[in-house]
Amino acid sequence: IGYETAKFIAMMGPTVIIACRSKEKAERAIEQMNEEFQQEKENSTQNIISDDRLSLEFGKLDLASLKSTMDFVEEFKASERKLHVLICNAGVMMADEIVTEDNYELTYQVNYLSQFLIMANLLPIMKTSGNDVRIVLVSSAAHKHCHYDANYAAGQRMKNHDPLQCYSNTKLYQIMQMYSIDRMLEKTHVELYSVHPGYVAKDLYRRNRHFGSKFNCYRCCLKCLCMVKTPRKGSATTLYAAVSPGLKGLSRAYFTHSRDAPAFPSRTA
Numbered sequence: 001i002g003y004e005t006a007k008f009i010a011m012m013g014p015t016v017i018i019a020c021r022s023k024e025k026a027e028r029a030i031e032q033m034n035e036e037f038q039q040e041k042e043n044s045t046q047n048i049i050s051d052d053r054l055s056l057e058f059g060k061l062d063l064a065s066l067k068s069t070m071d072f073v074e075e076f077k078a079s080e081r082k083l084h085v086l087i088c089n090a091g092v093m094m095a096d097e098i099v100t101e102d103n104y105e106l107t108y109q110v111n112y113l114s115q116f117l118i119m120a121n122l123l124p125i126m127k128t129s130g131n132d133v134r135i136v137l138v139s140s141a142a143h144k145h146c147h148y149d150a151n152y153a154a155g156q157r158m159k160n161h162d163p164l165q166c167y168s169n170t171k172l173y174q175i176m177q178m179y180s181i182d183r184m185l186e187k188t189h190v191e192l193y194s195v196h197p198g199y200v201a202k203d204l205y206r207r208n209r210h211f212g213s214k215f216n217c218y219r220c221c222l223k224c225l226c227m228v229k230t231p232r233k234g235s236a237t238t239l240y241a242a243v244s245p246g247l248k249g250l251s252r253a254y255f256t257h258s259r260d261a262p263a264f265p266s267r268t269a
Contacts, residue, residue: 111170
């Protein structure tokens with residue numbers, strides 16, 4: 001989803017920083033994006049630039065490390081650039097409990113804590129970056145199926161690790177922080193949105209096949225009902241929230257489809 005999101009925003013003209021752990025993988029992705037960009041131009045795709053190459057850059061970021069997260073923040077600050085759109089897209093769900101070097105459960109730190117840290121530290125820059133600045137938090141409808149865990153929210157590990165509950169809680173926290181942060185930004189030009197991309201065939205499950213019978217049954221049902229999206233279609237709602245001119249001035253919105261009115265998240269959120 002992040003790959004398609006970065007590619008299509010870059011094809012509209014701005015500079016896009018791809019923040020990820022591996023420089024090698026990022027550079028391969030950038031080359032592939034440029035190849036696909038040429039194909040899009042040959043296909044006369046609308047609303048894209050005619051430049052020779054896309055303006056894409058690599059930024060080293062490992063969300064499983066608070067040090068790496070702050071190094072990324074400080075490097076961006078040192079560039080003295082403006083920041084018009086921040087998309088918090090990273091997401092993991094681990095079958096087994098993994099504890100980071102900072103002593104947090106991995107899903108919690110990657111999906112929620114480190115992304116919050118980036119937002120908190122880059123908001124001062126975003127407040128002065130223009131009159132249409134946006135933060136898009138890629139959440140999930142899974143947030144509706146969790147039992148809110150206040151201790152997990154405070155950084156403690158679950159007594160009995162449940163991968164789906166860990167993931168669902170972090171996606172709930174993303175929507176909660178949208179409401180919380182937006183209250184502090186009501187007199188600024190920074191808007192916050194949260195999106196559910198749909199069930200997408202993505203890397204989230206690649207290394208972790210064993211999530212339990214309940215989750216695997218759910219995945220099979222979605223596949224049988226043809227409800228599994230490609231990453232390209234899964235990026236549509238994120239792109240809508242990030243660049244649609246009609247959303248300017250609207251904040252604190254949760255979207256489940258592109259071009260739709262905001263939806264209601266769970267009562268807990």
